[in-house]
Amino acid sequence: xxxxDLHTEQWIDQYLRRELTEEQAIAFxxxxxxxxxxxxxxxLRKDIVVGIRVAExxxxxxxxxxxxxxxxxxxxxxxPTASRQKHLLxxxxxxxxxxxxxxxxxxxxx
Numbered sequence: 111x112x113x114x115d116l117h118t119e120q121w122i123d124q125y126l127r128r129e130l131t132e133e134q135a136i137a138f139x140x141x142x143x144x145x146x147x148x149x150x151x152x153x154l155r156k157d158i159v160v161g162i163r164v165a166e167x168x169x170x171x172x173x174x175x176x177x178x179x180x181x182x183x184x185x186x187x188x189x190p191t192a193s194r195q196k197h198l199l200x201x202x203x204x205x206x207x208x209x210x211x212x213x214x215x216x217x218x219x220x
Contacts, residue, residue, distance in 0.1 A: 122152055126159060161209030
């Protein structure tokens with residue numbers, strides 16, 4: 111894959127966050143049709159974003175399930191301490207990192 115300049119990096123990020131105007135999005139999509147390497151990079155980054163969102167969703171569901179069980183047992187709802195919040199942040203980062211690594215390996219091997 112060729113090196114992507116900072117300007118293109120910004121366009122990719124804005125495109126994936128849907129921050130481009132309609133005209134900008136149309137122009138960028140035309141560029142994607144003409145540049146398969148750029149399209150591949152955008153798809154890879156989209157997969158990474160989706161992987162991160164899935165990991166965050168799973169963490170949220172686990173936390174809600176923990177709260178539900180606590181409420182059913184009549185226990186106080188546990189509130190995360192600062193160290194617990196830090197642990198969850200590291201866990202989220204680890205899951206995201208593994209997702210990125212897995213996607214990169216997938217694209218490199220297949």
